[in-house]
Amino acid sequence: MPTVTMRVNGAQTSADVPENTLLVDYIREHLRLTGTHVGCDTSQCGACVVHIDGKSAKSCTRLATQCEGSEVLTIEGLAAPNGTLHPLQAAFKEAHGLQCGFCTPGMIMSTLDLLQTNPKPTDPEIRSWLKGNICRCTGYQNIVKAVELAADEMSGS
Amino acid sequence: MYEFQYAKPSTVADASTTLSADEANQPLAGGQTLIPTIKQRLNAPGTLVDLSGIGELTGITREGSTIVIGAMTTHATVAANATVRDAIPALAKLAGGIGDPQVRNIGTIGGSLANNDPAADYPSAALALNATIKTSTREIPADDYFQGFFTTALEPGELIVSVAFPIPEQAAYGRFEQRASRYPMVGVFVAKTASGIRAAVTGAGQDGVFRCAELETALTSDFSAKAAEAVKVPADDLMSDLHASADYRAALIPIMASRAIAGTA
Known part of the structure; x- marks a missing residue:
């Protein structure tokens, strides 16, 4: 099982995940960041959009392993630490x-x-x-x- | 998803070696088609060979009268690239209309051409502009490359490295979008090239992208929106599906060609 490492919302993260783990499942199931949603699971609805290296992408149509070394931003990363909304x-x-x-x-x-x-x-x-x-x-x-x-x-x- | 292995080579040679080792192994470009098909268990790769670590597959250069686009260059990059927009604006426009912004940020020109979906946009540009598909082993003219429904001249283990587009005198693209899937129900790319007038149609043919002889004849006499609109295209080899009949697609082809030339598509 490969070890995947990426920065998510500025924090270094890492987990051993099967090769067929989607980025959205890494985010939701391994990091427990459940703000990113799975709507259609067929890359049409956009509920799972996150930023990968500064560009928006559908995290249900990306493997976690493809994001090795990437900088990922999810909805949880937008508000200020004191709760002030973006x-x-x-x-x-x-x-x-x-x-x-x-x-x-x-x-x-x-x-x-x-x-x-x-x-x-x-x-x-x-x-x-x-x-x-x-x-x-x-x-x-x-x-x-x-x-x-x-x-x-x-x-x- | 079935289980699979994952490899990320850093050279074309290493990728070809891994792909040739087992026919179940498959290249992974942007994955915007491949990953959904794997999720639906329509596809069960042995090893997915991720091409994103191969630097030589990315980038856009102008080499004399040709624009060369690396296979792993994304649609968003082609759409925004100043060199492409200047030399072949119709190609930039085509890239900027594929799918949606998130698909364009990840999907690649090489992936699109290797997949040869009968409703993909890029095959029409490659065929109409008389592009050359440069692979890990040879150079394939577009006329020989597209061989039918999801079928190309690529051999197992052969990878697209780049696509060379001769800069046309004039070119235009018009697509009639299927509103749910964002694929063209009919897409027509017309071009005045050094080898004459060429018109390629995607989304409509039973065997995928094809050159439309009726359009090419009419536009050779008169490269105008009016001439395009007057063309009659036979419906014989066109697709009928839940979105449109073959007759409807046949009627759309001259209209999309006409709107493309008029700049209203």
């Missing part, structure tokens, strides 16, 4: 960008990647970016509003 988390709360909340970790990790490369996305750019994230509650309107709100907050305008 501006995107605060914006989803403020704009009511969620109802059941199951898709929200993936929505936030996905759109964080968007805002890191495109700090002021337009409405169509946000909707296009969200192709890989499915929400069955909100109808997306408030998710788009939340991302716009966070963009304003993060760019200081």
Whole structure:
């Protein structure tokens, strides 16, 4: 059984896992970081999105062994140690960008990647970016509003 | 998932050796198709040979009148690359429309071409632009490379190293997206190349990507959106499935070609 080592939310982690362990299972079952969700398990819904080496990716479609030596960021890594929410988390709360909340970790990790490369996305750019994230509650309107709100907050305008 | 072994070689030679050792061993590029098929137990690799540790497989360079893209280069990298956007903007556009942002961050051009999904985007660009597939053992012209439904000219153990795209005078890509899967129901890549007008269609053919003679004839006379739209494509060898009939796909081909040339696709 190979030993997998990666940094997750800034902390070094390591575990002996079978070769067929998915990254999302490493995160949830071995590290007990259950904020990353498994929705469809077929790489369509985006509930499992995390950042691998700074880019958003679906952790249900990545093997843990492929992430050896990588830097992984999950939803648990966004808020400040004192509990202060990340501006995107605060914006989803403020704009009511969620109802059941199951898709929200993936929505936030996905759109964080968007805002890191495109700090002021337009409405169509946000909707296009969200192709890989499915929400069955909100109808997306408030998710788009939340991302716009966070963009304003993060760019200081 | 069935159990499998995992190897991460650092050279093409080592990867080929491991792949050739047992026909159950399989290369792993981005895995955006392969991992889901393994999860569904449709695929049971002996050893998965992860190609991500082989540095020479990544990168984009311009070599004279050709753009060379390493096999492990991601769709997102191709879409954002200034060299590609400048020389073959239609190729950058194609890469930027594959799947969704997370798939584009991980999925690779080599993986797409090796898999040759009949609805993948990249095969249409490789065929229309008359690309050369450079492998661990030889160079394969696109006309010889694509050999049908999920079938290519690659031999067991042979790896794609890079893809060389001759820079066309003009090129355009239009796709009609299946809204749930994000795969093109019909994708048409048209190009004015040094070897003439070429038009390749993905998503529609029973045997995968194909060159559309009717479009090529019409566009050779008049490379315009209007000329493309007037083309009649026979439905004989096209796919019918739950998403669309062969006749519907046949009707979409000239429309997607027309929208591509008009820049409205």
